Amino acid sequence: MSLLLRHRELALGxxxxxxxxxxxxxxxxxxxxxxxxxxxxxxxxxxxxxxxQMIVILTRGIxxxxxxxxxxSGMISASLAQHFPxxxxxxxIATGVAVGLALGLFNGGLIAGVxxxxxxxxxxxxxxxxxxxxxxxGGSQVNASxxxxxxxxxxxLTVLGLDAVFWIAAPLAIAFALFLNFTRTGRxxxxxGGNPLAxxxxxINIGRQLLLAYLVSGAVSGLCGYLWVxxxxxxxxxxxxxxxxxxxxxxxxxxxxxxxxxxxxxGALLGALFLGVIVNALPVMQxxxxxxxxxxxxxxxxxxxxxxxxxxxxxxxxxxxxxxxAGAAK
Amino acid sequence: MRVTLxxxxxxxxxxxxxxxxxxxxxxxxxxxxALHDIAFNLEAGxxxxxxxxxxxxxxxxxxxxxxxxxxxxxxxVVGGAxxxxxxxxxxxxxxxxxxxxxxxxxxxxxxAENIFMGHMPGGRFINRGEMRRRGSQLLERIEADFxxxxxxxxxxxAQKHMVEIxxxxxxxxxxxxxxxxxxxxxxxxxxxxxxxxxxxxxxxCAILFISHKFDEIFRxxxxxxxxxxxxxxxxxxxxxxxEADLVRQMxxxxxxxxxxxxxxxxxxxVLEVEGLSNPTEFADISFSLRRGEILGFYGLVGAGRSxxxxxxxxxxRPTRGAVRLNGEPIVIESPGAAIAAGICYVPExxxxxxxxxxxxxxENITLASIASxxxxxxxxxxxxxxxxxxxxxxxxxxxxxxxxxxGELSGGNQQKVVIAxxxxxxxxxxxxxxxxxxxxxxxxxxxxDFIGELAEEGLAVMLISSELPEILGLADRVVVMHEGRIxxxxxxxxxxxxxxxxxxxxxxxxx
Numbered sequence: 051m052s053l054l055l056r057h058r059e060l061a062l063g064x065x066x067x068x069x070x071x072x073x074x075x076x077x078x079x080x081x082x083x084x085x086x087x088x089x090x091x092x093x094x095x096x097x098x099x100x101x102x103q104m105i106v107i108l109t110r111g112i113x114x115x116x117x118x119x120x121x122x123s124g125m126i127s128a129s130l131a132q133h134f135p136x137x138x139x140x141x142x143i144a145t146g147v148a149v150g151l152a153l154g155l156f157n158g159g160l161i162a163g164v165x166x167x168x169x170x171x172x173x174x175x176x177x178x179x180x181x182x183x184x185x186x187x188g189g190s191q192v193n194a195s196x197x198x199x200x201x202x203x204x205x206x207l208t209v210l211g212l213d214a215v216f217w218i219a220a221p222l223a224i225a226f227a228l229f230l231n232f233t234r235t236g237r238x239x240x241x242x243g244g245n246p247l248a249x250x251x252x253x254i255n256i257g258r259q260l261l262l263a264y265l266v267s268g269a270v271s272g273l274c275g276y277l278w279v280x281x282x283x284x285x286x287x288x289x290x291x292x293x294x295x296x297x298x299x300x301x302x303x304x305x306x307x308x309x310x311x312x313x314x315x316x317g318a319l320l321g322a323l324f325l326g327v328i329v330n331a332l333p334v335m336q337x338x339x340x341x342x343x344x345x346x347x348x349x350x351x352x353x354x355x356x357x358x359x360x361x362x363x364x365x366x367x368x369x370x371x372x373x374x375x376a377g378a379a380k
Numbered sequence: 381m382r383v384t385l386x387x388x389x390x391x392x393x394x395x396x397x398x399x400x401x402x403x404x405x406x407x408x409x410x411x412x413x414a415l416h417d418i419a420f421n422l423e424a425g426x427x428x429x430x431x432x433x434x435x436x437x438x439x440x441x442x443x444x445x446x447x448x449x450x451x452x453x454x455x456x457v458v459g460g461a462x463x464x465x466x467x468x469x470x471x472x473x474x475x476x477x478x479x480x481x482x483x484x485x486x487x488x489x490x491x492a493e494n495i496f497m498g499h500m501p502g503g504r505f506i507n508r509g510e511m512r513r514r515g516s517q518l519l520e521r522i523e524a525d526f527x528x529x530x531x532x533x534x535x536x537x538a539q540k541h542m543v544e545i546x547x548x549x550x551x552x553x554x555x556x557x558x559x560x561x562x563x564x565x566x567x568x569x570x571x572x573x574x575x576x577x578x579x580x581x582x583x584x585c586a587i588l589f590i591s592h593k594f595d596e597i598f599r600x601x602x603x604x605x606x607x608x609x610x611x612x613x614x615x616x617x618x619x620x621x622x623e624a625d626l627v628r629q630m631x632x633x634x635x636x637x638x639x640x641x642x643x644x645x646x647x648x649x650v651l652e653v654e655g656l657s658n659p660t661e662f663a664d665i666s667f668s669l670r671r672g673e674i675l676g677f678y679g680l681v682g683a684g685r686s687x688x689x690x691x692x693x694x695x696x697r698p699t700r701g702a703v704r705l706n707g708e709p710i711v712i713e714s715p716g717a718a719i720a721a722g723i724c725y726v727p728e729x730x731x732x733x734x735x736x737x738x739x740x741x742x743e744n745i746t747l748a749s750i751a752s753x754x755x756x757x758x759x760x761x762x763x764x765x766x767x768x769x770x771x772x773x774x775x776x777x778x779x780x781x782x783x784x785x786x787g788e789l790s791g792g793n794q795q796k797v798v799i800a801x802x803x804x805x806x807x808x809x810x811x812x813x814x815x816x817x818x819x820x821x822x823x824x825x826x827x828x829d830f831i832g833e834l835a836e837e838g839l840a841v842m843l844i845s846s847e848l849p850e851i852l853g854l855a856d857r858v859v860v861m862h863e864g865r866i867x868x869x870x871x872x873x874x875x876x877x878x879x880x881x882x883x884x885x886x887x888x889x890x891x
Contacts, residue, residue, distance in 0.1 A: 232758040234750050241747055244736035250695070251725065251733055252748045252801070253716030311738045 058305045062320045073331045080334055087211045093326030094219040095274045100300045100322040101226045102270035106263045107301055108243045110310030111168035113267045117293035118179035123149040123275030125183050128192040128285035135198025142201050146276030147269050154268015162260035183287040194283030205281040215277050227315040243310030300325050303353040399424050399586040400555050405454030414440045415610045422586035429597045430590045432607035433630055438590055442557055446478045447471035477548030478557040492528040495547045518546040522576050538569035557588045566681045574600055594623050642832040647671030650840040651809050656701030661687040662864040669840040676855030677844040679884050684864035685844045689811045693725035694718040722808035734798035737787035742768040744786050744797050749804040771800040811842040860884050
């Protein structure tokens with residue numbers, strides 16, 4: 051049990067496995083290969099957004115504008131496809147990423163440059179970005195029929211039973227893991243969130259790190275903007291409305307500390323998978339959407355409570371016998 | 381209320397029944413015996429010093445007296461009645477008040493609101509007029525120089541202590557516990573505090589005074605209680621004790637209070653600073669520092685020593701002045717640039733400004749020198765582990781594994797890790813800001829030894845310290861600062877304690 055508590059990723063993985071097994075008993079079709087692929091495909095966008103959000107939360111920040119950014123980037127990317135339907139798909143993707151990056155730069159500039167608290171900045175830009183979609187599109191929407199095949203087919207391209215959207219998320223996750231664990235800049239995010247003042251004394255350029263966090267968050271949101279619009283075949287001002295809360299919830303479930311400085315890539319991914327499984331399972335269990343929201347909320351609170359308990363258990367190891375039992379020294 | 385009146389009466393009548401007495405108090409925590417068979421009395425109108433090394437049990441006694449812990453055995457008698465404190469409220473009600481080292485108060489509220497927090501005058505609605513009036517009376521009684529309506533956040537640390545004292549008086553406290561009250565105060569503020577302590581004495585309060593500083597104990601205390609490893613190892617009148625006696629009782633062995641100065645060959649000049657200034661904090665700071673040299677920086681708290689050192693470390697930009705490192709002029713734009721150039725700054729508050737609690741020991745130690753562990757694009761774990769092993773062993777960090785998070789270590793080991801982080805940079809110049817602040821006599825000796833070792837290895841050490849014996853014992857030269865400027869510089873042998881102190885207080889200039 052103590053091993054599980056120490057390795058929360060393992061515990062969360064087992065909980066998800068048990069949950070899937072339980073649902074499988076009720077609806078055997080749920081654990082078919084095809085359905086598991088569906089869950090992974092459906093959760094891929096969440097995987098990516100959660101990783102980007104985690105970097106922001108590591109720095110003691112928060113990015114509430116991710117879903118609005120996604121909607122605006124997706125809208126602009128879709129309208130490019132509407133006017134130029136035969137460009138190579140990379141042009142649409144690049145447009146989404148570029149718009150997302152620009153919006154992230156705006157957030158990051160205000161947070162790192164001007165020094166406004168992240169929650170205030172991104173709450174403001176959330177509204178601005180959503181508003182810009184209406185201004186940009188004149189309140190109209192771009193439908194599937196107007197986007198063209200190149201734009202729409204790519205995210206649903208299937209390789210080895212999994213969609214392209216998954217095959218984008220997977221290498222991105224590996225890149226995030228390498229970045230956070232094995233690069234100087236990645237390590238600095240943990241230091242910055244763990245103790246901002248001490249990080250400054252260590253020579254870490256705090257402004258640069260913060261800006262980078264919001265740039266990453268913006269770029270990933272932009273990428274997901276294209277993927278979301280192309281996958282679901284519609285772009286308008288309300289897509290992914292409120293999805294930022296799902297993203298943040300997945301981080302919390304995955305053990306990313308809102309206080310900053312704590313979080314791992316596997317943890318965050320499992321947090322996203324947990325919500326992905328619930329969202330896909332509840333309809334199978336014939337639970338109404340209203341109950342789905344309430345259940346998701348209850349699960350999030352439960353995760354936070356468990357989190358708090360685990361933190362409290364971790365006392366200092368001062369007694370020699372406690373040090374010995376924690377592992378052999380040196 | 382009744383308790384206070386009774387004891388005051390006793391005091392006036394010259395009776396000697398103590399206000400508070402402990403008998404046979406013991407307290408254990410799982411695996412640790414914190415206190416064993418403690419017995420002492422606090423008398424009205426007396427200041428009793430509670431002394432002992434860190435971990436001797438002083439704070440456990442404070443926590444028992446203030447109702448945070450309940451003793452396993454023994455009894456507490458206050459004003460003639462046996463008391464059981466189930467909570468801090470009970471202890472307050474019995475007339476015991478504690479003034480803490482780090483003041484815990486409400487910055488956004490007014491002085492009066494802070495004084496009466498938890499027992500504001502009025503019934504369902506607060507009687508603000510009454511609160512202000514009574515607050516002003518209390519402040520007047522201790523001759524405070526600020527208003528009851530002032531917001532707390534505008535007050536200095538010393539003034540906040542006065543608010544806490546007023547708060548204690550508002551409860552008619554007859555026993556006041558002061559837990560290292562002078563740690564953050566300047567000399568004149570300490571004088572003010574001691575004046576109030578004398579006043580409280582004359583009003584019949586019993587004061588339990590906890591301090592690491594012997595000069596304060598000899599100045600203010602009437603008697604003392606000495607703890608070691610949770611046991612009372614001595615008590616008596618201060619008038620009958622010498623400093624050497626107290627030290628011997630605290631550590632259980634005589635400690636050489638005079639620091640052995642190592643004989644170190646001083647090499648070439650490493651750092652030259654000329655006319656470093658900024659508009660509000662310091663001006664015309666010029667000095668040079670050589671290999672193997674320990675340059676002391678002495679001054680009162682707030683003399684601008686830390687600010688000048690932080691500027692040298694790139695935390696702020698000077699408006700004027702030049703810095704040369706190994707003869708080459710350099711501009712230090714950021715702490716990163718300072719570290720790259722070989723200048724390190726170990727901050728005063730090592731816990732808060734140095735420790736990354738959620739990160740592992742390895743990550744903490746390599747953080748400031750992380751550039752040296754980059755192989756290609758990625759960090760090399762094996763190179764990090766090697767550096768961690770080496771420094772962890774050298775500083776004797778006690779941990780189960782190098783991958784343990786720092787938050788799991790004891791405070792002393794956390795401090796070692798923080799220092800290891802700076803040594804990992806292999807600096808040429810190391811700036812130590814108050815390296816022994818708040819640590820006990822035994823650990824101090826170890827730190828002094830370590831500073832000597834650094835100099836011996838050829839580092840140039842800039843030692844900022846407010847403890848004169850430390851400067852006198854360790855430094856080769858001392859720069860004395862007063863109100864943001866260098867008052868004077870003394871060389872070893874050509875100084876006297878009196879000359880240094882008078883320069884630091886600005887006495888020479890005024891004369």
